[in-house]
Amino acid sequence: MLMIHHFIKIALLIYVFIFSSSTVPFDWKASLKKPNIIFFLVDDMGWQDTSVPFWTEKTALNLLYQTPNMEKMATEGMKFTQAYASSVCSPTRVSLMTGMNAARHRVTNWTLKRNISEDHADDVLKMPVWNMNGLQPVDSIENSVHATTLPQILKQNGYFTVHCGKAHWGAMNTPGANPLNLGFDLNIAGHAAGAPGSYQGEKNFGNKDGDKQTLPWGVPGLGKYHGDTINLTEVLTLEAISAIQQAQKLNKPFFLNMSHYAVHTPLEADARFYKKYKNMGLEEPEARFASMVEGMDKSLGDLMSFLSENNLDKNTIIVFMSDNGSLSATARGGQKHTHNSPLKSGKGSAYEGGIREPMMVKWPGKVKPGTVCNQPIIAEDFFSTLLDLAGVKKINTVQVIDGVSFTPFLFQKSKVQKDRTLVWHYPNKWGPTGPGIGTTSTIRHGNWKLIYWYKDGKKELYRLEEDLSENNDLANKYPEKVDELSALLGEYLRKVNADRPLFKQTNQAAPWPDEI
Numbered sequence: 001m002l003m004i005h006h007f008i009k010i011a012l013l014i015y016v017f018i019f020s021s022s023t024v025p026f027d028w029k030a031s032l033k034k035p036n037i038i039f040f041l042v043d044d045m046g047w048q049d050t051s052v053p054f055w056t057e058k059t060a061l062n063l064l065y066q067t068p069n070m071e072k073m074a075t076e077g078m079k080f081t082q083a084y085a086s087s088v089c090s091p092t093r094v095s096l097m098t099g100m101n102a103a104r105h106r107v108t109n110w111t112l113k114r115n116i117s118e119d120h121a122d123d124v125l126k127m128p129v130w131n132m133n134g135l136q137p138v139d140s141i142e143n144s145v146h147a148t149t150l151p152q153i154l155k156q157n158g159y160f161t162v163h164c165g166k167a168h169w170g171a172m173n174t175p176g177a178n179p180l181n182l183g184f185d186l187n188i189a190g191h192a193a194g195a196p197g198s199y200q201g202e203k204n205f206g207n208k209d210g211d212k213q214t215l216p217w218g219v220p221g222l223g224k225y226h227g228d229t230i231n232l233t234e235v236l237t238l239e240a241i242s243a244i245q246q247a248q249k250l251n252k253p254f255f256l257n258m259s260h261y262a263v264h265t266p267l268e269a270d271a272r273f274y275k276k277y278k279n280m281g282l283e284e285p286e287a288r289f290a291s292m293v294e295g296m297d298k299s300l301g302d303l304m305s306f307l308s309e310n311n312l313d314k315n316t317i318i319v320f321m322s323d324n325g326s327l328s329a330t331a332r333g334g335q336k337h338t339h340n341s342p343l344k345s346g347k348g349s350a351y352e353g354g355i356r357e358p359m360m361v362k363w364p365g366k367v368k369p370g371t372v373c374n375q376p377i378i379a380e381d382f383f384s385t386l387l388d389l390a391g392v393k394k395i396n397t398v399q400v401i402d403g404v405s406f407t408p409f410l411f412q413k414s415k416v417q418k419d420r421t422l423v424w425h426y427p428n429k430w431g432p433t434g435p436g437i438g439t440t441s442t443i444r445h446g447n448w449k450l451i452y453w454y455k456d457g458k459k460e461l462y463r464l465e466e467d468l469s470e471n472n473d474l475a476n477k478y479p480e481k482v483d484e485l486s487a488l489l490g491e492y493l494r495k496v497n498a499d500r501p502l503f504k505q506t507n508q509a510a511p512w513p514d515e516i
Contacts, residue, residue, distance in 0.1 A: 133171040
């Protein structure tokens, strides 16, 4: 027995000597091989702003845009045909970070200045006092939602967490405006605003000469590129790669929230790609927009190439998503409200063009290449899914989680759930006008979709599988289905204490959808 103990002691000493004398310190967390995660989020990119078809066939728009790296990712991963976001940006972004539906977190419109609502005036409705100050790491900020964030949990579980690009979670002069307060170890160019003053280095990305930041639109923290002939999308890609290298030196898995400002306005040409689209005869705004789309795609390709060249690709999950539908009501060329065709309308709309997004997942050796998933998913699902993929089993959050992990669908362990219920809530007034743009609440249950308008109590009913373009309102034909979905929607909105507008004339709250 003494001899056995002696040999064990010697073996342990040899083991310690080998690893303590190694040039690379032994790291138990790294040895567990937690996957790296890149969440590649594009701003205002529609379902059709790509050469990848997210439908059963290619369309004219798919043939217009050139996104070879998206095509590569689709070939190497799984494509989701029914991925949803909110119709404008901040609600989606808060849902992604918290796992909460927008009706529950009540950041239902886009945020900017503290205690100032970006709602436009309406002749009939008075908009509610929603959480216009956005997402916060504390519960002491008025008109805000306090939540435990996705990067905060990942950081607690050994991840090096990086935000790169557009943040747009908390209003100016609140803690939530700074990503470092929301669980990120490193913040690259993120702040309160949801758009850049300019995409051009020659214009200092919207900052005045010699000014570190010109509020509210100047992009912060990129002074070393000021005056250069370089596009913001390329700068963010270079900085993201540098951040990954920093994580490697720390010997930690990384979570990169790669959140591009593109393809949001201002529509400014990406000089690397603009000329060829202009030579195709596109109108000026459309040539600029197409060049921005391809610049975004180049970023995706550069990141994938870096991962491959550094043997990081096999242990890195890439998720591709957009925060709302493509802008179509203003600033674009061609006919308004058609830039997401065959989907109806665009950004700001309750119709599919405003909320259905391009979405893909790639994880070599885990997610089968070239696969397609038709399961409906929504922004808040990413919270639970990414934690699931990171192997985080136990989480404690201050908020209630609405999202559901779609991991079983990634690994093809579950069939499509045809009866899933999804809810969108927009008790606000966006600026532009157009089809589906207004103060609404919406529910999708299985194949059926109901849109409720607070202003006049109107209800629209569509059967999406047969009517993707939402041209055939079935509300009069199926009143029982209208009542059924109205009841489901009303029950949910009351349950989560959702906001609703008031009638100006009476100062009374507009009815819930099942009260009319």
